[in-house]
Structures are given as C-alpha cells and as structure tokens.
Amino acid sequence: MSEHESHQVFAGMLALAAAGALDAQEQRRLEEHARECPACRRELEIWSGYAQGLRQLPQPPVPAQLMERTRTRLVEGRAAAADRRWDELMLGALALFAWTVGLTFWFVARIVTGGELVVMGANLVRFGTWSAGSTVLVWLTAAVAAIALGKRRRELRRAL
Amino acid sequence: MILAAAMNPGAFSGAQDAIARMRRGDPDAVAAMISRYQHRLYRYLLRLVREPAAADDLFQQTWLRVMEKIGRYDARRNFEAWLFSVAHNLAIDAWRDKRGESLDDGGDAGAPPTERLRSGDPDALERLLDFERGAMLAACMHELPGIHREVLTLRFEEDMKLEEIAEVAGIPLSTVKSRLRRALEGLRAAMEVRLPGGRRA
Numbered sequence: 001m002s003e004h005e006s007h008q009v010f011a012g013m014l015a016l017a018a019a020g021a022l023d024a025q026e027q028r029r030l031e032e033h034a035r036e037c038p039a040c041r042r043e044l045e046i047w048s049g050y051a052q053g054l055r056q057l058p059q060p061p062v063p064a065q066l067m068e069r070t071r072t073r074l075v076e077g078r079a080a081a082a083d084r085r086w087d088e089l090m091l092g093a094l095a096l097f098a099w100t101v102g103l104t105f106w107f108v109a110r111i112v113t114g115g116e117l118v119v120m121g122a123n124l125v126r127f128g129t130w131s132a133g134s135t136v137l138v139w140l141t142a143a144v145a146a147i148a149l150g151k152r153r154r155e156l157r158r159a160l
Numbered sequence: 161m162i163l164a165a166a167m168n169p170g171a172f173s174g175a176q177d178a179i180a181r182m183r184r185g186d187p188d189a190v191a192a193m194i195s196r197y198q199h200r201l202y203r204y205l206l207r208l209v210r211e212p213a214a215a216d217d218l219f220q221q222t223w224l225r226v227m228e229k230i231g232r233y234d235a236r237r238n239f240e241a242w243l244f245s246v247a248h249n250l251a252i253d254a255w256r257d258k259r260g261e262s263l264d265d266g267g268d269a270g271a272p273p274t275e276r277l278r279s280g281d282p283d284a285l286e287r288l289l290d291f292e293r294g295a296m297l298a299a300c301m302h303e304l305p306g307i308h309r310e311v312l313t314l315r316f317e318e319d320m321k322l323e324e325i326a327e328v329a330g331i332p333l334s335t336v337k338s339r340l341r342r343a344l345e346g347l348r349a350a351m352e353v354r355l356p357g358g359r360r361a
Contacts, residue, residue, distance in 0.1 A: 015344040019315055021322055021337055050348060053297045054316035062202050063216050067194050070220045074190060077224050 006033070010040055018047035083156070087149045094145060095138055102134035175239060183230050194223055197240075200318060201247060207313040208251045208306060218254060222247040237327075244314070244328040255306065300350035308343030315340060 010033045016022050017030050034040045109117065109125045117124045124130065178196075181189030201222065205215040225246050233242060301309055307329075314325045325336045 012341075015341050015348075016337060019340050019344065021315070021340055046348075047344065050297075050344060050351075051316060053294060054301075054312055054347075055319075056294055057298045057301070057317065058294050059199070060203055060206050060212075062198055063212065066202065066216060066219060067191070067198055069216075070194055070223050071187075071191060073220045074223060074227060075187075077227065078185070 007037060007040070010034070010037070011043065014040060014043045015047050015050075017044060018051040020051075080153075083153060087153075091142060091145060091149075095142055098138040098141060099134065102130070102138070106130045106134075176235065179230070179233070179235065179239060182227070183233075190223075190227065197243060201243065203317060204244060204310075204313055205247055205251060207301070207309050207317070208248075209254065210302060210309075214254060218247065218250050221250050225250060238324060240318075241320070241324045241327040244318070244320075245330065248310070248328050248330070296354060297347070297351065300347055300354065303350050304343060304346050307339060308346055311336060311339045312343050312347070 010030055013022060013026060013030050017027060022030065030040075030044075034044055106125065106127070109130075113125050115125060122129055124133070178189045178193055182193060198219075202215060202219050205218045205222075206212060209215050209218065222243070226243060229246065233239075301312060304312070310329060311325060314320045314328060315322075320328070322333055322336050322340075325340075326333050329336070331339075
C-alpha cells in the first residue's frame with residue numbers, strides 16, 4: 001500500500017478513533033501514523049473536539065411529575081392485569097361449572113327418560129347429542145360473559 | 161456485566177438486588193429504579209423521538225413493558241442495555257405508527273439556554289459561550305436521522321460500549337461502527353454549514 005493510500009485508510013478511521021470505537025491494534029497503528037502526519041493529527045484534534053462536545057451537550061430537563069405519573073400508570077397497569085387474571089379465572093370457573101351442570105343433567109335426564117328422548121328425529125339424551133348441545137351453550141355463555149366483562153373493563157378504564 | 165461487577169461490586173449487587181425486588185413487584189424497588197434511570201432514559205428517548213410529549217409517553221410505556229417482562233429478564237444480561245433496548249423497540253413502534261418523521265420538527269423543548277445555566281458560576285460568560293456551542297451541536301444533532309442520533313447519544317451521553325449499543329439497537333457491531341462514523345460525519349457537515357469557515361465543535 002502506498003503512503004497516500006495508507007493515509008486515506010487512517011483518515012477514514014479518525015472519527016471512530018475520537019469515538020473510542022477502534023480496537024487496540026487499530027488505535028495503536030493510527031496513533032503511530034498521526035505522530036508522523038500533521039494533517040491526521042489536526043483532524044484527530046477536530047474529531048476529538050466533536051466527541052468532547054457531544055459528551056457535554058445541554059441536558060434536557062425531565063418533565064415535572066414524570067416519575068409520579070409513571071408510578072401511577074404502573075399501579076393502574078398492575079390493577080388492570082389483576083382484573084384480567086381474575087376475569088380469566090372466573091371465565092374458566094364458569095365453563096367448568098357449566099360442564100358439571102350439563103353432565104349432571106345428562107345423568108338425571110337419562111334416568112328420567114329411560115335413555116330416550118327423541119325430538120325431531122334426534123335422541124337428545126344420547127351422550128354425543130347432549131355434549132354437542134352443552135358445548136354450544138357453554139361457548140355462548142362464555143362469549144356473553146366475555147363481552148360483559150370487556151364492557152365493564154372499558155367503563156372502568158374510562159372512569160380512571 | 162462481569163466487567164461492571166468487577167469494577168463496582170457494590171453498585172452491581174445493589175442493582176441486582178433492586179431487580180430481584182422488582183421481580184417480586186416491590187413498589188419501592190420499582191420507584192428506586194425509575195428514579196435512578198429517569199434522566200438518562202428520558203434523555204435517550206428525547207434524542208430519539210425529538211418531541212418531549214412523545215418521549216414522556218414512551219418513558220412511561222417503557223416502565224410498563226419492563227414490569228411486564230421483568231420475569232423473563234436474564235440476570236446475566238446488562239440491565240441498562242436491556243432497559244434501553246425495551247425503550248428502543250417502543251420508540252421504533254411509535255415511529256412506525258406515526259409514519260414519516262420530519263427533520264424540521266421543533267428543537268428539544270424546555271427552558272431557554274440561559275435559564276438552564278447554573279447560577280453562581282464563577283465564569284458565566286465562558287459557560288454561556290460553551291452552552292451556545294453545545295446548543296448548536298445539539299441543534300445539528302437534531303437534524304440527523306434517528307438512527308444516527310441514537311448511536312451518538314448512546315456512545316457519548318450514555319457512554320455505552322459498542323457491544324452494548326449493538327444490543328440496544330439490535331444491530332451487528334460492524335453496523336454500530338459504520339453508523340457511528342456516518343453520524344459523526346453528518347454532524348460535522350451540519351456544523352460546518354452553520355459555522356462557515358469554522359471547523360471545530
């Protein structure tokens with residue numbers, strides 16, 4: 001590499017040198033070059049001035065009450081998360097309760113009807129028919145409950 | 161992290177203790193961490209998004225996200241880099257939502273320079289001149305693209321290592337270096353436009 005090419009390579013490293021972004025070997029080679037090269041020495045000084053200026057930029061003031069507002073938002077966030085967990089737990093419990101009730105009624109219906117209750121050609125107390133009907137009912141109930149809970153949550157959020 | 165622990169074991173164990181208490185939802189630990197990082201995190205966000213109201217909102221969102229994710233935080237990672245990466249991701253999302261960032265948005269808000277000078281300074285004039293140079297540099301930095309402002313603030317104001325900057329911005333080390341170089345060159349070009357004939361910051 002000619003002296004000019006080598007100078008160009010080092011000149012391209014000067015900004016990073018001022019930013020402390022060269023590895024030890026690059027830094028050492030650049031310093032050796034700068035000792036012999038007044039132009040690079042001058043440039044390095046200029047870049048160092050920029051680096052120093054950037055370390056001493058005017059500091060923006062933190063807005064008043066930022067910390068308090070953040071803490072309040074965290075408390076609200078925690079409360080909302082606790083609400084969500086509670087709602088999910090309630091939905092799960094409701095679904096389980098609905099299944100248990102459905103199963104109990106199936107047993108009772110089988111005993112009362114002697115295992116046959118035909119409506120429009122379908123035996124309603126057959127396990128398959130009963131469980132399909134129960135599933136539809138449980139999911140409908142869960143959907144209605146989820147909508148109601150969502151509405152309540154939105155109202156609470158608006159009230160905060 | 162290991163280096164941080166070796167250099168300042170007291171501060172390191174203090175931070176780890178605070179993080180452990182944050183994981184348990186201790187409100188005092190959360191408040192202590194917010195207080196500890198409020199200036200640095202707000203400054204970083206403001207440099208990034210340039211609008212005080214947006215930085216304020218992102219600051220709050222960052223802590224909400226931190227509390228959501230603190231259970232999954234790997235204690236071997238550098239907490240500061242993790243915290244700033246959470247803020248970075250939220251700022252990127254906000255940028256995407258906003259679409260089209262204008263370079264001629266208002267400068268960083270707050271009190272005028274003279275009001276921010278400390279009173280009782282022995283050489284107020286010299287400080288004012290320093291401040292004016294600093295303000296000009298800040299104004300030039302303000303004109304740079306967001307990705308360049310980010311590397312400059314992380315390197316020079318947050319004094320982060322290149323590896324930490326890479327972690328925050330989610331980019332390779334080589335990209336950090338090239339961004340840093342382009343950012344400095346862009347800053348210098350902007351300063352030279354403002355200071356015809358002058359070359360120093």
